[in-house]
Amino acid sequence: MLGKNHKLAEMIFLEQNAVEEAMGMYQELHHWDECVVVAEAKAGDLFEKIHNPQQALECYRKGNAFMKAVELARLAFPVELVKLEEAWGDHLVQQKQLDAATNHYIEARGSIKTIEATLGACQ
Structure with a gap:
């Protein structure tokens, strides 16, 4: 997986909006802390769907989902x-x-x- 560069793999997954795949990678590796960080990005999607952009932005930021954070910020913040x-x-x-x-x-x-x-x- 990208020469065991898991953070790079995570970044590529998140840039492609493949949050589930990034979480699955960390679950397979038993890297639970990293999985939780990626789950923050998933939570951002949920907050965006219920029209809570402030909480969505915070989750994207915590989950290193910067592309989504920037897209949301352009519209709302x-x-x-x-x-x-x-x-x-x-x-x-x-x-x-x-x-x-x-x-x-x-x-x-x-x-x-x-x-x-x-x-x-x-x-």
């Missing part, structure tokens, strides 16, 4: 976008995906973090 983009970039840096993080730091107008991520990606 545009003032949150900069913070979300920076948090997404931080998450990608933790996953050693510096190229991808650079784009989110640019969106967040975080010039220092953009430079650091760009330099790190070039190494």
Whole structure:
């Protein structure tokens, strides 16, 4: 599974809206804490369906479902976008995906973090 890079696999699953698959991966590995984090993203979907966007946004954020969080924020909480983009970039840096993080730091107008991520990606 992506060379045992489970976080990368999780990110790919979540970007494809495959929350159940991400949870299943962690259940098979007996990584319960990670499964709970992914379940937060699933809870975000449920809160969005019952028209509770604030709780949905919080669940997406906790579950690292940043694409969904940004989409929701664009509609309901545009003032949150900069913070979300920076948090997404931080998450990608933790996953050693510096190229991808650079784009989110640019969106967040975080010039220092953009430079650091760009330099790190070039190494």
